[in-house]
Each structure stands twice: as C-alpha cells, then as structure tokens.
Amino acid sequence: MNNNTLIKGATIVNENNVFKGDVLIEGKYIKQISEEITVTDNVEVINAEGKYLIPGMIDDQVHFREPGLTHKANIATESKAAIAGGITSFIEMPNTVPQATTQELLEDKFEVASKTSYANYSFMFGGTNDNLEELLKTNPKNVAGIKLFLGSSTGNMLVDNEETLEKIFSSTDMLISVHCEDEATIRKNTEEYKAKFGDDIPVKYHPIIRSEEACYLSSSKAIELAKKTGARLHVFHLSTEKETHLFRNDIPLEEKKITAEVCVHHLWFTDADYDKKGTHIKWNPAVKSQKDKDGLWKALLDDRIDVIATDHAPHTLEEKSNVYTKAPSGGPLVQHAVIAVLEKVKGGVLPIEKAVEKMCHNPAKLFRVEKRGFIKEGYFADLVLVDPNDSWEVNKGNVLYKCGWSPFEGVEFSNKITHTFVNGNLMYNKGKFNESVKGERLLFNS
Template identity: 45%
Template sequence: MSRILIRNANVVNEGSTFCADILVAHGRIERIAGIIDQQCAAVEIDARGQWLLPGMIDDQVHFREPGAPHKGSIHSESRAAVAGGITSFMDMPNTHPATLSLDALADKKRRAARSSVANFAFHFGVSKDNLDVVAALDPREVAGVKVFMGASTGDMLVDDPNVLERLFGCVPTILLAHCEHTPSILANEARLRELHGEAIGPQFHPVIRDAEACYRSSSLAVELARRFDTRLHVLHLTSARELALFEPGPLAGKRITAEVCAHHLLFDERDYASLGNLIKCNPAIKARTDRDALRQALLCDRLDVIGTDHAPHTLEEKSRPYAQAPSGLPLVQHALPALLELVADGILPLTRLVQKTSHAVAGLFGIQDRGYVREGYWADLVLVEALAHARPVLLDPLLSHCQWTPFQNHVFRHRISTTLVSGQLAWHQGRLVEGCQGLPLSFRK
C-alpha cells in the first residue's frame, strides 16, 4: 500500500469542517495536520476546494452473487460503488443459494476476498427452518441478521408469529427487518384488479404496497423488539406514519433504529409517470408528503442511517408489464452525488449527511476503525468536487452490470473525484484504478 498525501482538503468529520493535510500509510490515516511536510509519499493529491469525507458505508445492497450473474456480481457492483463514494458495503442474504447456512456465508466471503474493490461484510438470512443456526451465530462473523417480515421470494419469508417470537428472543446480534404486511398487499392488489383488470401499471405500486401495509409490519417488529429487548434495525422506511414508531435523538443507547434509502429521499409518486417500472421497488416509493417527512426525520435523528438497497435487474426484465417486472433499482454508482443534491438544495447539512452515511453506520454495526477521519483509522476516504457546471448523468460510463440508472436524465452538482479504500486508490479523476482490493469489515460485538 503506497503512502498517499492529500493536501489542502476541506475535511468534513464529526460535525465540523476544517482545512488539513492527510497522510495515508499502510492503509491507515497516519497523520492529520494543517500542513504536513512529507517528501516520500508515492502519490500526492491537491484537494484544494474539495471536501474530504469518510467513505459511505452502505448497510444494504444486493450484489446478486451467487446466483444471478446476468444482473450483477460482487466485482461489477463494488466497482460501481467506489465510483459513487461507497467504500464499504453489507450484502443481503437473498441470493441463490440464500445465505442461510455457515457454508453459504463462507462462500460469499471467499468470493468477495477475490473480487471486491470495496470493503465488505454480509448479513445472515432467516427462514423458518434455520433458527438454531441463527441462535448459535458468532456476532463477529456477520454484519447482522436479516428477516423478511413481508413479501419475499423463495423460503425467506417469515410471518409465522411463533417463529418470529423465537427469532426476536434468540438472535445474538442486530436484527434487520424488511417490514411489509403480505395479506394487506394481496388484498390491495385484488381490489385494484377488480376495478382495472390487468391494466394495472407502476403508478399503482404505492397503492398496492401502501403505508398501512408497511405500518402493520413495522409496528409488529417494534412491539416484538420491545418485548424481547432485541436490537432491531428496520430497513428502508418509506412512510410518514411509520416514523412515530422510532425515537428521535442520538444513536447512542438506542435499541431500535431505522434506515432510509436514497431513492425514498429523492423520488416520489409523481416520478412513476416518467420512470415507471424503473423505480418499482419494495417497499414502494410513496407520496411527496412521505418523502418530505423522511427528510425531516433525518434532521431530528428519528432516522439513523442512509443506505441504498441497491438491487440491479436487467433492462429487459424491467421492461416487462408491471406485474411481471421485478422490484429493485441500481443506485450505488450515483449514491453520494445524488444525496449531495439534498445538501446543495439546503435540505440537509453536509455534516448531517456524513453522520448518516458514515459515522452512524459504523456505530450502529460496531465496525472497527472505519467511518471517521481519525488518525489510526483505515483510510476509507472520498474527495468531492463542486462542479462549476452541473454534469448530466448520461455522460458517465455506467459500471453496474445492468447498464442503466434511474438517474439517467438527472444532472448533479457534485462529483466524486477520488475514492480511497483501505488506503488504496480505487477511483481517481473519473476512472477506476485497477488493483484495489477491499478488506473484510471487523465488528466489535
């Protein structure tokens, strides 16, 4: 790992912004100072006028490996991630095969160790048949345990009350929940089919997967977590109604937390008219009032972290009729530039964005030596440049294997100029730097 000196950066870290030089050596931040007189750095970067942030830690991605190479792989999607300012990711268990056994978990770790450009970790999955394995997990070997308490595919849907009670009572680490109430969703869909027949389009997605379906499931998850004192993290909140289930305030001491995803902060139901199935996702993008409530909830710390839920599908799959089109969209390549639009519009302070994408994620999952710009910490760093002229996304080469983005016609006012992963250049001056290898995340649990 080369010695890298970053000069004249505007460092954004732990609620403040200051100008400093950063010296990186042996993969870690060796020194932070106003001026560093260093003659032996192999690489020197003048960051004058740029922000230096801790890299985004994405707590929820679906990189499709193993099982769906036509959609994406750890290699392809991690390359897209570093271009978007993500230096570490946590991959979800609903692959093929699903991550429901220790062998499947070990296989994923081996794959990432060979091919991931970003740092990596994996969530373990839950089915009605593997609770003994879940209960015996070493918390240091997984990022968390994921339960689908709503519509899912395969054998990962867990909606039996007895199984859920046992899970909430025995899980040895943080439990992540996808919360949607399947009977409500099916009833909504049946009602719409009676009215419209087969002419249901993507504009009906937030009606089928409505706020009530989300609330019924998330409120159950919160009730179970309180009863069993479970460390619960509810994923991708989408509705204003659900926010009342979560306490505002600092992360420290919370046993029940919540995530919001980039697309639920940036899109709303009006966008179905132009994007259709391209923004079909579960849970659904909902009303503008829901989007605005989610944004406000970041300011009072009712929502604790921001993730992407990156879930690529091919354009051919997304072009099918609404009922046959899969849910999910690719987001990692434009994650930070898209979120920085909230900063540019004065909706979210930059320090708060850094807290929600880096500091809080590291704290929530107990990640060792990452998520901050601190001496001795791993050098997971991102340089962000404010553009004199907004850049159309369509000019960017797409790195996700699926080769499309919901941001195709957007323009962004910032770009990622450099990404360092564990002290290695991964992205620099608009290009991937070959040879970067991400490291497994380590957890304090």
C-alpha cells in the same frame, strides 16, 4: 503494496466539524490529520484545494445478486460502481440463489468477495421460519447481522411464523435488520387491482397496493416485539411519514436499541414520478407521496431516522419492461447515492455534516464496524474526495452497473467524486480504477 499519500488542503468533514487540513495515509491507515503536514520523499501528494474530503460511505443494504442472479449484477461490477460512487464498504443481503441461510452458503459469498470485491464487504445471514439453530451459529465478529423479510420475498425467506419470530428476537444479541411490509395486506390489495386491470396494472397504483397501512402494520409489530424481547432492531427503508413516529430521537444512537434507515430513492422520488419513470422506480416498499417524502426528510434531520442507504437492487431493462405484476421491484443506486445526497446539501436541504453522519458515521456506530466510517488517526483510510463544482449528467454512457441503466438518467449533478481510497489504496481516480487490489472483510466490535 500501499503507497503513502498526503492529501493536501482538503475541506475535511468529520464528526460535525468542517475544517481545512491535510491527511497523511500510511499503508492502510490514516497516520496524521493536521492543518499543515510536511513530508519527505516517497509520499504521493494530492492537491485537494476546493474539494471535500469525507469518509467513505458504509452502505448497510445492497443486493449484488451473486450467486445465482449474475445476469443482473455481480460483486465485481457493483463494488466497482460503488467505489466510483464514494461507497467504500457495503453490507449485502441474503436473498441470492441459493439464499444465504446456512453458514456454509454465507461463507461461500465471503469467499467470492475476497477475490472480486473492490470495496470492503460484509454479508447478512438470512433468517427463515425454520433455520434458528443455524442462525445462532453466526459469528458477530465477522458477520454484519441477521436479515429478516417480514414482507413479500422470494423462496422461503418470508418469516411469518410469530412464534419463530419471537424466538429469533429473543435468542440473538446481533443486530436484526427487517424489511417490513404486511403480506396479507399486499395480497389483498394486489388481488383487487388485478381484478380491475389484469396483470397490466398502471404502476402509479404501486404505492396503493404496497400501502402505508402495509408498512405501518408490519414495522409497528416488529418494534413491539423488539421492545418485548430486548432485541436490537434496525428497520430498513422507511417509506412513510407515519412510520417515522415509531422512532425516538431523545437519546444518542449508541443507546438506541431500535433504529431506522431511509434509502436515497425515497428521499428523491415521489409518486408524481411514476408517469415519467414507470417501473424504473418500482421499489419495495414503494415510493410514495410528497407528504411521505417530506416526513422522511424531517425525521432524518431530527434524528428519528439514523442511516441513509441505497437498497441497491439491479434488474435488467428487459425484466423491468414487463407488465406491472411481472416487473421486479428494485433499481441500481450505489454509483449515484452519495452524489444525490450531496446535491441536496447544495440545495440547502441538509448540512454536509449531517449527510456524512447518516451515510458514514452512523452505519459504523450501529453495526459496530471496526475502525471505519470516520476520518480519525489510526482508522482505515477509506476516504472520498468530492469536487463540489463539477457538473455532469447521468447517461447510459457513464453508468457502471452491469444492468446498464440508472433511475437517475437525465439528472444533472453539480458534484463529482474524483478520488476514492479503500484501505489506503487509491482505487478510483477521475474515472480510472486500480484493479490490482481488493477490499477487505469488515470486522465488528461485537
């Protein structure tokens, strides 16, 4: 059963407006938004004076590791961390074990999520060099999109056959999301550094091995192919200033067929952090220079970059403690992403309206998510309350990821998420979770 809830006196951030008001939740949905709402009995009232009310973030790129890699994470643990972090919906990637490269394996993941996910969920279908027929069976109404790895990946998920790529791009109207790093460039660079250092390459060389050239070569080719075929292309996790110039900002998002995402770690860290953080900030694509970070912020602010995501990709501390060539890339981020972006709001780097646009509104628009991503009457009540004046430090004791660590350990944030609603249910309330209900499968306006 959903309780009816009235959120009173919040500072509401929605569609480029910031205003004080009340929001009435009835069942799963937002019933009313007004300056002043008076209710009768059977409505729980939450005093939100001094707090921001924002839509829940829609994270368009996570790796929750289930099935097959559940020693690192699973849908239950990571979706719980996500709602504590203000993420109410996620789109998960296909490179699990087995990989979600058939419709049956994809539906297996949806089945697990229906029983265990605290947040709303969708999964991408994984394209390979030889599964086009299966890919074309994907239902655009209830599957987020297609994911292609155009750079290093596990198993057979590297799509490097140009003829196959063109066929995929030409054959589907669904959004194609891509990981762009040129495999040949990375292999050549890796061999050079292995010849010099063996397996124990200092991690500071990671952005030189997985270089600007590797990223640009791959993303520019993908964009060229999208233009040629008319495909809808979404380039994941931009990491270089150079790549940002491949994208447009002279038309509204709804008219763009080629879009871009940036991840929180590329907006927060630089190569200067490798000395202190080591492999804990080893991601693919790599965290690069201050110039790259500045360029990503500039492109985010002027709308060449459309979406902020996490690429949440946990590994155990034991795995991350290996030498460079054996330490996997990726790190856990869903619990701290919204707060990290709001910290930049507080620092004057971007307005809160822009933060909400990039984390909530734009993923909803881009993936055509039904009735989510906005604070609107008739929309699902996926809502987050944030106290902008509550300082806390990230440490192992308050990290919720199954892997038990965070690249943000030691960082003091001055914002705190206090309440998270998913489909009208108060799922997270000042450190306490409602485990009696689960999230829902996302639907899309195909």
